[in-house]
């Protein structure tokens with residue numbers, strides 16, 4: 001595929017390995033709720049926004065909460081998550097990220113973020129890579145969460161591009177589904193479960209050759 005004009009990146013699990021921090025925070029939340037929650041259960045939450053993730057955990061435990069309690073567990077989870085990433089810095093960028101952002105920028109290829117996370121702006125800032133992004137679409141600005149394609153469609157639209165001119169990098173099944181539904185070429189990164197699902201699979205971003213797509 002040639003003629004690519006933009007790269008749209010997921011955040012957690014693609015640019016930075018914060019998926020493990022989300023997992024730890026959800027484990028603690030589930031434990032407090034008396035619900036057993038495994039690594040396999042967590043796989044279904046990757047890329048899924050905070051509200052839908054808690055709904056899925058409650059479903060696992062066959063539990064319901066009042067709207068006040070639901071809200072307080074969202075705050076509880078986010079506090080554990082934020083505490084666990086308090087020392088996040090540029091050193092936490094995943095392999096190949098910085099080099100690819102620099103290369104894309106120098107080649108005039110646009111760069112966008114398509115994340116479900118409401119913490120995305122703060123995390124980009126802490127990683128020191130905000131300056132590379134031409135557009136940031138995150139959990140604060142979408143109506144329909146992944147696997148709906150809105151987050152990536154909004155990114156392409158903001159850049160004035162067609163999905164066929166953009167690549168989407170994702171570590172989650174929900175995100176690859178969103179990319180495919182939106183008409184984007186999906187590049188699965190760092191999650192072997194995506195090997196037969198994404199259009200292209202990479203162990204990490206050092207394996208990506210931008211020259212082959214522009």
Ligand code: B16
Pocket residue numbers: 010011012013019022045046047048049050053078114115116117118119120139172
């Ligand atoms: P927050 P991504 C997603 O980010 C994560 O994959 C998912 O684990 C998390 O629950 C979701 O963001 C919401 O994050 O609680 O920070 O708003 O992978 O789409 O960049």
Ligand code: MG
Pocket residue numbers: 010011012013014046047170171172175
């Ligand atoms: Mg992700």
